[in-house]
Amino acid sequence: MKRRDFLVATAASGAMLGMPGLLHAVGTGLSSHVPDNPFLSWFNVDEAVMRRVMSELSAHGADTADLYFEHNQGNSIAMEDGIVSSARSWIDQGVGLRVVVGDQTGYAYTEDLSVEAMLKAARTAAAIAKGSKAVPPQHFNASRAGDMYRIAMPWSDVKIDDKLARVRKLESLARHQDAAVKKVTINWSDYDQKVVIATLDGRVVADYRPMTRLWCTVTAEKKGVQQSTSANLSGRYGMDHYTDDRLQALAKKAVDNTLVLFDARRPEAGEMPVLLAAGASGILLHEAIGHGMEADFNRKGTSIYSDMLNKKVANPHVTIVDQGTLAYERGALNYDDEGNPAQRNLLVENGVLRGYLHDSISARHYKVPPGGSGRRESYRHAPMPRMTCTLMENGPHSRDEMIASMKKGIVAETYTNGQVSIGAGDFTFYIKNGWLVENGKITAPIKDCNIIGNGPQVLRDITMVGNDSRMDTGGWTCGKNGQSVPVSLGMPSVLVSKMTVGGEHAG
């Protein structure tokens, strides 16, 4: 509703069987876990029904129309006070039906996959169009299954006991890291998302998308003072991702980030140089430029970047991309939620603004090919342009030379959240852990300060770009217009000459 954006067992239903010849070309099956006939296998819907529903959906005309079938099955587990105290499982399935005429969208969805319910929803969505009937496809042509996240075993086949063993192991590792640790909470989640998208022009895409996330939250106590924080791992991985080494590293990170808070303080309030540490600082890209480059905002002229295409916006060392094709990343996709292949989209090349992130509506508006950036939270929502994995490429500088160049400033290391105002370009992110830099040296830990800046201004103020680019291993969820989608972010160490830091001792 608001323009501001921020950075969280049973077979599927269906009434008809038959038409076994449908969609033989889809995928290899194998380890991508996409069956030969995903409509039939996942949703019990055949090609004749698909054609009938599509025909009803486009009965009053359509530039494009699509059906988005989704089956999401998952588990979450919580361990607290040494007991696996609760668990949750869910099955969420349904179909979203969309008609697009020009810039206008009609949308409906139903959890009931009977023919009658889907036809009723199709009539509701079709009501936005006032023209003559569009021509539905005679046949659906399947696209090849992708290989961005092939895992050995779907999450729904992994035994609960195997998951519990990993949860207990992580809890034990965190609890025994340090005598100051008083409470440890572990939160596990996993899901299998099965998606089939059929379009008015006869394309069919099927995608199996795994996801998992593991949180470790720690409370420590020293001299009656308590501090707490958390760390997490996330991605489109299978069970084998949770090795002993990764669990050990996660427990250590959660405990270290908590213990350092006992000695941390707030920096002084005001403007100062900020060194954004490699990895999680990709939150800068997401907030300061990524949202502003989503083409729906630019199509409407509401983004501060609307008139800057092909103009110099940053230091020549700055190259920023949004790339759905980063295997196993949380934001990775084989196809977007409109059935277009995910790809590498160049946002800024050597300091020059190059292109927007498109869904099919904005691509048609700008007369460019779809960029594979049309995403949605679930079948309950229409897609829109979104980021996937946003990253900055390496520059020539080292982190050490950046720190050495700072007289007084901060290093921002870990974050909890961020937000942007698209029109003004102002953005924020909240630093949980960081460091004070004085006379070219790190002198003390800092904590709990908000950073605020203006996107285009901060891009101009980037003075050094590091040679240590990496993706953050934690899980980020992006919210926009009431829809949340998983994303990834990363970048090298970057020095910004001036940002406004929320601190103490102002005035």
Place this chain on the structure above:
Amino acid sequence: MPDKMRIAAEQALDLARKAGVQDVWVKVDRSRDVTHEYRDGKLEKVKDATSRSLSIDLYVDGRYASHSTTDLREQTLSGFITNAVVLTRALQADPWRKITPPELFRGRTDKDLQIMDPAIRDLDSARRLAWCEELDERVRGDKRLISASCGLYDGNSRTLSLSSNGFEGEQTGTSIWMGADLTYRDQGDRRASGSFYPGARQLADMPSAKDIARECLERVRQRLGVVKGPSLKGRMVVDARAAGRLISSLVKPATARAFQQQRSFWSGEIGEKLFSEKLSLVDDPLLLRGLGSRLYDGEGIAARPITLVDRGVVKNIYVDTYYGRKLKMAPTTAGSSNLLVKPGKQSLKNLLQAAEEGVYVTSWLGGNADNTTGEFSLGLRGHMIRKGRIAEPVGEMNVTGNLQELFTNLVSVGNDPWRYSNLRSPSMLFDGVSFSGA
């Protein structure tokens, strides 16, 4: 006509019992949500859908798990529950986890909370479109306008809950939200934006399209020519529409879970004066027409008002049955309903005059707070206060401090509680606040 929701709930309860589950809690939801969005003079999006789901909490041999599905067909429900029981049995026994005792169901009011409005439930498409058209016409016309998006969102819902130990409850409600989001061309490449989306349970409680348009126009015009304010320590007036964010951060650690997990700066303070005597907070689920009103909470506990803070003294926190057992505290309620800040007698104008100099906050941008220590840092947008009046618009500033100290420095509370939220806070005046800017 058979009640399909009740049939599904009873069937799930029966299947779980037959599978050897000792205690069961079933909830079936049905909701309809309708969206109409207009942009720059024409209809852009229509969405209309009815959703349903079933959730079931199982208590098996001292073990607990919650399960949900959107597939309510009789032939698939059986398999779903069989699998749910298997998963629950695989967990550890937890001596604190038990179904809500029936004594907590007692005392439920039978009064009509007036949260179901047939006028919203029976809205037709033509009426919705007419409102959007009127709003769209009223917000356009200024040559600085780049884009105007108007939206109307309405819906109705029904929830039915049954438990193996005798709980039965049904709640129905409607809501409507309408507003606009405007973008104006500002200096350089900057855009100024302003929006206003009021919502209510009853159509009669909504402002007119004319009033919504006027508020939107005022908000966007106030954001033109924003400058970065200075770093300073001084007074802060928070507008009623923004004060809810502060209150929300303040009460987040006021839960038995946060206490028991040692992640609350309220911990150990029940009965103590923790904040300014100007602060009184009541959670009132029985507020007529309230957006958060309810007859019972998610655990079936009969709804009643709970005083959280009285003149700065902590009286109660949110205590659910699980963490209540762990802490040996009597349950109050599992979560907030309508959180009401007791209004004062001063108008916003008086608060600004009393501040003399400082910063007037109209909205927040990002930021966060640490529940364990109360330390917070938030981005802000608003105006400088000069000689007791609203002066130039400012942005790109942070306010940073500790929530307990901030609310100890609460000087005065306004008489203007924000109506369009389940968190109704008036404007507030604080002293000794640290701002960072230029």
